[in-house]
Amino acid sequence: MAAEGSSIDALSQFRLGHGLGEVGRSVNFTNANEIMLLAAALILGLLYLGMRERAMVPGRLQALAETFYDFVYNMCIDQIGEEGKKFFPFVFTLFSFILFGNLLGLFPYFFTYTSHLAVTGALALLVIVLVTVVALRYHGLHFFTYFFPAGAPKLLAPLIIPIEILSYLSRPVSLSIRLFANMTAGHVMFEVFASFMIMLATALGVIGYVMALGPLVLNVALMGFELLVAFLQAYVFAILTCIYLHDAVHLH
Amino acid sequence: MPEDEQDEASFERRLAAARERHGLDAKPKAAGKDDPLPFNPFALMFRVGVELVSALAVGVAIGYGLDHWLGTQPLFLALFVVLGGAAGVLNVWRLVGPRPERDPPKAGRK
Numbered sequence: 011m012a013a014e015g016s017s018i019d020a021l022s023q024f025r026l027g028h029g030l031g032e033v034g035r036s037v038n039f040t041n042a043n044e045i046m047l048l049a050a051a052l053i054l055g056l057l058y059l060g061m062r063e064r065a066m067v068p069g070r071l072q073a074l075a076e077t078f079y080d081f082v083y084n085m086c087i088d089q090i091g092e093e094g095k096k097f098f099p100f101v102f103t104l105f106s107f108i109l110f111g112n113l114l115g116l117f118p119y120f121f122t123y124t125s126h127l128a129v130t131g132a133l134a135l136l137v138i139v140l141v142t143v144v145a146l147r148y149h150g151l152h153f154f155t156y157f158f159p160a161g162a163p164k165l166l167a168p169l170i171i172p173i174e175i176l177s178y179l180s181r182p183v184s185l186s187i188r189l190f191a192n193m194t195a196g197h198v199m200f201e202v203f204a205s206f207m208i209m210l211a212t213a214l215g216v217i218g219y220v221m222a223l224g225p226l227v228l229n230v231a232l233m234g235f236e237l238l239v240a241f242l243q244a245y246v247f248a249i250l251t252c253i254y255l256h257d258a259v260h261l262h
Numbered sequence: 263m264p265e266d267e268q269d270e271a272s273f274e275r276r277l278a279a280a281r282e283r284h285g286l287d288a289k290p291k292a293a294g295k296d297d298p299l300p301f302n303p304f305a306l307m308f309r310v311g312v313e314l315v316s317a318l319a320v321g322v323a324i325g326y327g328l329d330h331w332l333g334t335q336p337l338f339l340a341l342f343v344v345l346g347g348a349a350g351v352l353n354v355w356r357l358v359g360p361r362p363e364r365d366p367p368k369a370g371r372k
Contacts, residue, residue, distance in 0.1 A: 176321055176342075176349035177356075183316035184353070188309065242305075 020201040024125055024194065042123040049110035049123075078106070082248065089252035093259050097252075100140065104133065105248035112193060112240030116233065124243075125193040127186060134182035137251050145258035156261055185250055192243045196236045203229045306358070313353035321346015 028035040029044035060075030068076055082102045086094035108124055115122025123129050145153045157174040158167060206225040210218040325342030329335050 172345050173348045173352055176317055176324070176346055177352045179324075180313070180317035180320045180346075180349060180353060183320055184309075184312045187316055188312050191312070192308075 018202055018205040020198045020205070023197060023201055024122075026121075026126075041121045042126065042129070045111065045114055045121045045123055046107075049107060049114055052110055052114075053106045082106075085249060086252060089249060090256045090259060094252070094255070097144075097255050101248055101251055101255075104137070104251060105244055108133070108189065108247050109241065109244035112244055113237075115193065115197070116236055116240065122193055122197055124189055125197055127190045130186040130190040131182070133189075133247075134186035137185065137254065138182040141251075141254045141258045144255060145261065148259055149261050153261065156257075181254065185247065189243050189247055192239055196232070196239055199232055200229060200236075203232065309357060310354050313357060314347075314350040317350035317353050318343070318346040321349065 026040045026042060029039050029041045033039070034044075056071070056078070057075050060071040063069060063072055065072055079102070082105050083098055086098045086101050088094075090097060111122065111124040111129075114120050115124065142153075145156070157171050157178070159170070159174075162170055203225040207222040207229075210222040210225070212218070214221065321342040321344075322339065325339035325346075328338035328342070332338070
C-alpha cells in the first residue's frame, strides 16, 4: 500500500478503520478504540500484576510499576505543590494513557491514537475544563483577576483582557497540536523512508537493494528517536497540565 | 555508652562524607528554580511556533465566529487577528522570558 509508482501514500496509516470484525463495524468500533482499550488494559495489568506481590524488595515488574508511580507523583508535588496530591490520579491517568498510546503506536500494524487531533484535542479540552473548574472552586470570582495583571494601567484594560483571554484559550490548542504534530510527523517519516526502500528495490533491482540499506538505517535510527519523542511528548503534556493546575491553584 | 554514641555519630558523618564524595545524595534543589521542560533548541523552536500559531488560530476562529453571528463581515476578524497575534507573542514571552518565582515568595503578587 505504500508506494504505487512514484507516489508515496504516507497518510493512509492514519485512516480509521473498523476493529473487531463485523461486530465492530456495526457499532462503529474503530481500530483506534482497539488500541485505546489495549493501552488501558496494559496500564491496569502493569499496576495490578506489578503490585500484587507487595514485596519489600521489588521484582522487575514491581520496580517498574513503582518507578512509574513515583515519577508522576513527584512531578505533581514538584510542580503543583502539596495540593498536587489531589490531582495525582488525573495526571497519572493522562500521562499513562498518552505514553502507552505513543509507545504502542510504534509497533507495526498498531494504530497511533495520539496522532489524531480529535483524541489529543479531547484530552486537552478535558485538561482546560478541569483547570478552569479548579480555579473557580479555589478562588471563586477572584479567578477573573487572572486576566488582568495587578499593577497594569487601567487604561490598557480593553487591550490586555482580550489578549489574556485569547492566550488562555490558546492553551488547549497548543497542547493538543504539539502532541498530534509530533506523533504524526514521526509516523509520516517512517512511512516515507520505508517507501524509499520499496521504490529503490523495485526500480533499480540489485543495486536498489543495496541502496535501500540507506533508508533502512535511517528508519532504525528514527525508531530510537521516536521512542524518545513518545516519552517526551507524554511528559510534556503531563507537565504542562501540572503547570496549568499550579496556576489554577495558586493564581499568580 | 557515650563511646558507642560517639562511634555512631562519627560513622554517620563518615558515611555522609563518602556518599557526598560519590555523588549518591541528591543535592537539595532550590524549589521551583529548575525549568521543568527539557531544554533543546529544536524542541523550543517547535514550541514557539506552535504557541504563535495556536493563539492566532484561536483569534481567527473567534473573530470569524463573531462576524458570522453578527453579520459584520470583516470587522471582528480583523480585530481578533491582531489580538490573537498579540496573544501568541505573549505566550512566547511566557515561554522564553524570565520566569516569575513560583511558590515560596508570594509577597506583593496575587
